[in-house]
Amino acid sequence: MDAFQPTYKPYGERSILVEWPQEIHENILQDVLNFKLNIQNHFIKQKIQIISAYNSLLITYDYTIDNINDEILTLKSLYSSRKVTKIHTLRLWKIPVCYDDEFALDLEELSFKKKLSKSKIIKLHSDTIYTVYFIGFLPGFLYLGGLDESLYFPRKSTPRQHIKKGAVAIGGNQTGVYPNESPGGWNIIGNSPISFFDPSKDIPCFAKAGDKVQFVPITIEEYDDISVLVKEGVYQMESEVIDG
Amino acid sequence: MVKVIKPGFYTTIQDLGRFGYQDYGLPVSGAMDQYSAQFANALLNNNEHDAVLEITMTGPTLVFKCHTLICISGADLSPKLNDLCIKLNTVIAVKPNDMLSFGKLNYGFRSYLAVSGGFQTEIKLKSRSMYKNITTKLKIEANDHLMINEFNQTKTNKHAALKYNSELFSSNVLDAYKGPEFELLSPAQQNQLFNNKFTISNLNNRMAYQFSELFENSLKPIITTPVLPGTVQLTPSGNLIVLMRDCQTTGGYPRILQLKEASINILSQKMTGQALQFKLLE
Numbered sequence: 001m002d003a004f005q006p007t008y009k010p011y012g013e014r015s016i017l018v019e020w021p022q023e024i025h026e027n028i029l030q031d032v033l034n035f036k037l038n039i040q041n042h043f044i045k046q047k048i049q050i051i052s053a054y055n056s057l058l059i060t061y062d063y064t065i066d067n068i069n070d071e072i073l074t075l076k077s078l079y080s081s082r083k084v085t086k087i088h089t090l091r092l093w094k095i096p097v098c099y100d101d102e103f104a105l106d107l108e109e110l111s112f113k114k115k116l117s118k119s120k121i122i123k124l125h126s127d128t129i130y131t132v133y134f135i136g137f138l139p140g141f142l143y144l145g146g147l148d149e150s151l152y153f154p155r156k157s158t159p160r161q162h163i164k165k166g167a168v169a170i171g172g173n174q175t176g177v178y179p180n181e182s183p184g185g186w187n188i189i190g191n192s193p194i195s196f197f198d199p200s201k202d203i204p205c206f207a208k209a210g211d212k213v214q215f216v217p218i219t220i221e222e223y224d225d226i227s228v229l230v231k232e233g234v235y236q237m238e239s240e241v242i243d244g
Numbered sequence: 245m246v247k248v249i250k251p252g253f254y255t256t257i258q259d260l261g262r263f264g265y266q267d268y269g270l271p272v273s274g275a276m277d278q279y280s281a282q283f284a285n286a287l288l289n290n291n292e293h294d295a296v297l298e299i300t301m302t303g304p305t306l307v308f309k310c311h312t313l314i315c316i317s318g319a320d321l322s323p324k325l326n327d328l329c330i331k332l333n334t335v336i337a338v339k340p341n342d343m344l345s346f347g348k349l350n351y352g353f354r355s356y357l358a359v360s361g362g363f364q365t366e367i368k369l370k371s372r373s374m375y376k377n378i379t380t381k382l383k384i385e386a387n388d389h390l391m392i393n394e395f396n397q398t399k400t401n402k403h404a405a406l407k408y409n410s411e412l413f414s415s416n417v418l419d420a421y422k423g424p425e426f427e428l429l430s431p432a433q434q435n436q437l438f439n440n441k442f443t444i445s446n447l448n449n450r451m452a453y454q455f456s457e458l459f460e461n462s463l464k465p466i467i468t469t470p471v472l473p474g475t476v477q478l479t480p481s482g483n484l485i486v487l488m489r490d491c492q493t494t495g496g497y498p499r500i501l502q503l504k505e506a507s508i509n510i511l512s513q514k515m516t517g518q519a520l521q522f523k524l525l526e
Contacts, residue, residue: 009424012474012502017424022467051266051470053494058470062263064505135269136468136494139377143468143494179269180377197268199368199378205268 008072013064020055028055033210038082053134092212094238097168098223103191124148126215134209140179140197147175159185166191193227245309248388252304255384256374257365259295266493273373274489276512280318284358287315294362295372299355303346308338310394313360319352333408351413352513360395416520418507425498441519450490458482463498471495474503
């Protein structure tokens with residue numbers, strides 16, 4: 001269990017940064033998320049905020065830290081006594097994606113430059129089960145790990161000013177879905193009709209770090225049908241519980 | 245209720261933001277200069293979390309439709325009630341059909357208007373702070389009706405003796421702690437960072453402030469990591485960026501400094517062309 005030795009650094013007056021080795025790996029993610037849960041349980045009666053990323057946690061307290069060494073010691077002892085708690089149920093989400101030309105603005109170029117047929121790209125993209133590492137960049141933007149190497153493709157040198165809400169895209173060695181209209185430099189290969197961020201819900205995102213995601217190709221007719229259900233607030237996305 | 249006649253340059257509803265939702269990728273948001281926002285609330289005996297109007301550079305024209313008390317703190321934008329100049333950091337009673345307008349910017353960049361009980365605009369994810377795709381509006385517009393509660397008392401309040409600390413405007417020094425990647429800076433870069441003044445470029449808003457001076461830089465981007473308001477990043481092209489209240493929750497540029505909270509307030513009151521210096525806190 002003690003394969004890692006995270007380091008602890010003060011970060012401004014109210015925060016502490018915990019860092020793992022600088023690489024992207026599922027084992028690190030598990031340890032990061034497990035420690036995060038243990039911290040949340042420990043501080044359950046206190047208002048704290050924790051941002052997790054690939055290999056770090058940033059813990060922000062709602063007060064100015066008086067004695068940084070004491071706070072770090074508390075965290076260190078929490079780490080060494082941490083339990084493998086399973087409070088959250090992890091899920092595999094089946095996310096419908098329409099790869100039709102109407103949405104897939106860059107699929108043609110990708111296919112040409114990668115010398116892969118469009119259907120091969122779609123198959124490679126939708127066969128993979130991706131891991132949600134964290135949510136960042138925009139509200140509801142999932143950082144996914146696991147993109148097939150043959151689909152790595154550099155970001156556009158000039159970003160688009162407007163990328164449609166739901167756009168499914170590839171940027172470098174990453175793939176993701178734009179939760180809302182925004183500027184962006186990734187290559188668009190499809191669109192998902194579902195909502196990745198809903199500010200009217202107290203838990204505004206369906207997915208969380210540690211979950212898995214798979215893209216399910218749908219036709220443009222299915223896309224329209226699902227869009228209607230999403231708009232009415234009655235769409236039920238397929239998902240299954242996975243053992244963490 | 246308050247009716248918006250003219251919205252001003254960039255006027256938003258802000259409270260202290262959405263603490264605790266950063267794991268969903270939400271910015272914290274909240275008043276840029278929290279000292280001034282909280283000062284105005286304190287003079288009205290409001291809760292520190294009550295929503296205020298954040299007024300940037302050019303003020304709005306507002307008409308009150310009920311009795312309330314108001315207090316304006318922060319930048320001096322020459323506020324007027326009907327045709328009379330009114331003082332900052334002072335509790336003022338307003339009545340139905342009173343018109344609040346603003347004029348010349350004398351100092352600072354952001355002014356805060358608090359009303360008794362705070363603005364009662366929509367709450368999304370436990371905050372009224374306006375932000376794109378979270379609240380319905382991202383800034384106030386002409387003909388908006390901003391909800392406030394009728395407040396009929398005119399008695400002076402117990403905090404009248406509070407003194408506003410105007411060092412916020414006179415200071416050109418940003419106190420900062422070392423950021424996680426500070427040690428990656430070369431001695432020459434460290435020297436440049438603390439022995440030069442940095443001029444605010446026209447790329448400054450609620451998300452970030454950029455500076456005009458460039459660094460010689462060979463630092464590469466890092467694996468995406470958490471950031472906070474007040475984080476100072478150095479981009480591969482040598483730009484210095486200070487993240488502000490509406491910043492993203494994660495980023496991939498080396499985090500070389502972290503501003504002291506009070507320095508975020510100081511920077512929030514500065515505008516394009518003004519020069520500042522960083523001071524390292526141990």
